Amino acid sequence: MALSVVILAAGKGTRMQSSLPKVLHPIGGVPMVQRIINTVNELGANSINLVYGHGADLLKTALSDNALNWCLQAEQLGTGHAVQQAAEYINPEDDVLVLVGDAPLIKADTLRKLHAVKANADVALLTVNLDDPTGMGRIIRDASGDNITAIVEHKDATEAQREIAEINTGVMILNGADLLGWLDGLENNNAQGEFYLTDVIAMAAAQGKSIHSAQPESAVEVEGVNNRVHLAKLERALQLDNAQQAMLAGATLADPARFDVRGELTVGNDVFIDVNCVFEGTVTLGNNVRIGQNCLLQHCTIADDTVIEANSIIQNAQVGEACQVGPYARLRPGSVLSKKAKVGNFVEMKKTTLGEGAKANHLTYLGDAIVGANANIGAGTITCNYDGVNKSQTLIGANAFIGSNSSLVAPVTIGDTATIGAGSVVTKDVEDDALAIARAKQRHLTGWERPTKKMT
Numbered sequence: 001m002a003l004s005v006v007i008l009a010a011g012k013g014t015r016m017q018s019s020l021p022k023v024l025h026p027i028g029g030v031p032m033v034q035r036i037i038n039t040v041n042e043l044g045a046n047s048i049n050l051v052y053g054h055g056a057d058l059l060k061t062a063l064s065d066n067a068l069n070w071c072l073q074a075e076q077l078g079t080g081h082a083v084q085q086a087a088e089y090i091n092p093e094d095d096v097l098v099l100v101g102d103a104p105l106i107k108a109d110t111l112r113k114l115h116a117v118k119a120n121a122d123v124a125l126l127t128v129n130l131d132d133p134t135g136m137g138r139i140i141r142d143a144s145g146d147n148i149t150a151i152v153e154h155k156d157a158t159e160a161q162r163e164i165a166e167i168n169t170g171v172m173i174l175n176g177a178d179l180l181g182w183l184d185g186l187e188n189n190n191a192q193g194e195f196y197l198t199d200v201i202a203m204a205a206a207q208g209k210s211i212h213s214a215q216p217e218s219a220v221e222v223e224g225v226n227n228r229v230h231l232a233k234l235e236r237a238l239q240l241d242n243a244q245q246a247m248l249a250g251a252t253l254a255d256p257a258r259f260d261v262r263g264e265l266t267v268g269n270d271v272f273i274d275v276n277c278v279f280e281g282t283v284t285l286g287n288n289v290r291i292g293q294n295c296l297l298q299h300c301t302i303a304d305d306t307v308i309e310a311n312s313i314i315q316n317a318q319v320g321e322a323c324q325v326g327p328y329a330r331l332r333p334g335s336v337l338s339k340k341a342k343v344g345n346f347v348e349m350k351k352t353t354l355g356e357g358a359k360a361n362h363l364t365y366l367g368d369a370i371v372g373a374n375a376n377i378g379a380g381t382i383t384c385n386y387d388g389v390n391k392s393q394t395l396i397g398a399n400a401f402i403g404s405n406s407s408l409v410a411p412v413t414i415g416d417t418a419t420i421g422a423g424s425v426v427t428k429d430v431e432d433d434a435l436a437i438a439r440a441k442q443r444h445l446t447g448w449e450r451p452t453k454k455m456t
Contacts, residue, residue, distance in 0.1 A: 003115065004094040004176065005045045006086045009033050009101030010053030010073040015227040021055030023101040024062050025231055028238045029262025029280060032104035032225065033059075037066055042108040043115075046094060049086040050101075078194030079170070080186040083179070092177035098197065100170040102224045105234055110216045111171075118173040122209035123201065125151075126171035128219045136167035137198055139213070148211040151198035155191040168198060169222040178204070246273070251285075254293075268304065292327065300331075309345075317349075320356075338373070352383075355398065367391075368410065372398030378422065380405035397432065 013022020023033035030038070033050070040048055049069040052059050053076060060070070071085040083098060090096055095118055097111065110126070118124035125148060127139050133154075138161050140150040151168045152161050174182075182200035190196065204211055216222055220237045223230070236257075242265070243256035250269040253259050258275040265279045268287035277291050281299035285291070289302050292310035299316045302308065306319050309326030316333035319325060324342045334351030337343065341354040344361035352369040360366060360377035368385040370393070371377065381402050383394040392410035396402065400414050403422030414420065415432035424438040 001119075002091070002094045003043060003045045003097055003173075004047045004049065004089070004091055005040050005043075005097045005099065006049045006051065006071075006083055006090070007033065007036060007040075007099045007101050008051050008079060008082045008170075009059070010051050010076055010082055011102070012054040012076075013102070013226075016225075016231075017228070021058055022225065024055070024058060025225065026262075027104045027231070027234055028242070028260075031062055033101045034063060034066075035104040036099055036101060036106065037063070037068075039106060039108050039111070040097075040099070043097075043111055045097070046091070047089060049089045051082045051085050078188065078192070079197035080183065080195035080199060083197055084183050084186075084195070087180060087183060090176050090180055092175075092180060094176045095173050096176050096179050097173050098171065100224060102226075103170070103222050104225070105221050105223070105238060106171065107216070107221055110214070110221055114171065114173055114214045117212050117214045120210075121212040122175065122178065123148075123204050123211040124173040125201070125211065125213045126169045126216065126222065127166050127213045128169055128215055128222055129165045130167055130219060131165070133162075133165055133167045138162065138164040139166040139168060140164070146212075147205075148201060148213060149205040150202045153190065153192075153196065153198065169216075170197075170224075171222065172197075174200070174204075178209070246271075250287075263299075274310070286321070295326075303339075366394075369394040369396065371396045372400060372416065374398060375400040375402070377402045378404035378406065382407050384409045 009023045011022060016022050024031045027035055037048060047069060049071050051071045051073050053073045069089045073082050073085045114124050114126050135154050137151045137153045138157055139148055140152055142149050182203045185203060186195045186199055188195050201211060223234060225231050225234060239260055242261040243253055243259045246265060246267050247253060249267045251267040251271040251273055254274045260278045263281040266284045268285060270288050271285050272290045274291060274293035276293055277295045279297050283297050284301045286302060286304035288305045290307045292308060294311045295308055296313045300314045302319045303321040305322040307324050311328045312326035313330045317331040317335040319337045320339045322340045323337045328345045329343045330348045332350035335349040336353040338354060338356040340357045342359035346362055347360050347364045350367040352366040354371045355373035357374040358371045363379045364377055364381045367383050368391050369383045375396050384407055385391050394408050394410045395413040397414055397416035397418060399417040401419045403420050405423045406420050407425045409427045412426055413429045415430055417433045418430045419435045420426060421437035426436060426438050430436040
């Protein structure tokens, strides 16, 4: 049966001590509620209905790329009241999946399992057993233990009911027509004076409906965030899962506890990743890649047999096979390293292609440049690509040799196998095989007195 989704995300999250709505706080670099939306999208839902309240403008800006029905809950009068705000978008013929917006680690496979349970029941609940269920709604079952008859909130539970370890996670799937009818019958005669969505379970049981459950592989999938301590706990849980996935795919991690993926990481075989590396966006590492400690990789591809030395930053760049980068190198957006190219310590590249076997070993800036195969860029070389208004390109031919401390003033072309003498400021094109020296003639002045410190 087709599936519609209601995500409850109207709470302010006072205990977060933040002006940012709770559901926008990130887990793995992605806002919690966006992570849930991404998971729901894997299910192929017909519609996603987001119940919102606090921080409406921030939510709409952050989630603007999503196809959502926005359902305002102006007053927070309970979970049942929240779902009522989405009633106009609920198709009576659909199954309706209800999710909470502050439990970001729920997995698509778990929701598929829950939907499979719903195929053989009128209502499917996601439950979990906790060692300490204090504060949580308890699952009440019939004498057989097979069918759920009610969910009792902790504040309304008897002492015997509080001994029950199985709790409600807030995740359920119901028939749309049934749900709409039960929502109309909700009352707020409870300790909190709120309209509980969980009361629909008692209504379903009273009508003789079958109510069955599924459980996640791990309780962490359904843990909610109430404060920043919880946020940090779930962040570590997510990163441990990311680490395990990377290791199973072929990576060795120096320390799985010091490894962060804030996007999607794909690794080949025999990859080694040292400590404190962060991967953001979409990152692909080929076979036999080695990443040194303290590196940041964003939206990049690293081909087979390449070594990224410590403390390097790679952003929106492509690194070819058997290259060497760093330590302390920075590849900015648009940088491309061809096979066996080398970028050494304190080298920065931006919108530059380094040809096969070319190298810039240290203390260099290459911006808006194309460097030919096997060219050598000496220490301290700068492509002067910006005149204060426009960016211009520098072309360096194959096998060219650029002496140390040279400034190449773009637009300029250095020919194949050309040589630039150290300390030159090159403003004109240099032909193939030519030697260019562009620096002032050295002079020696006699009788010159070195400045001395003035006495005060």
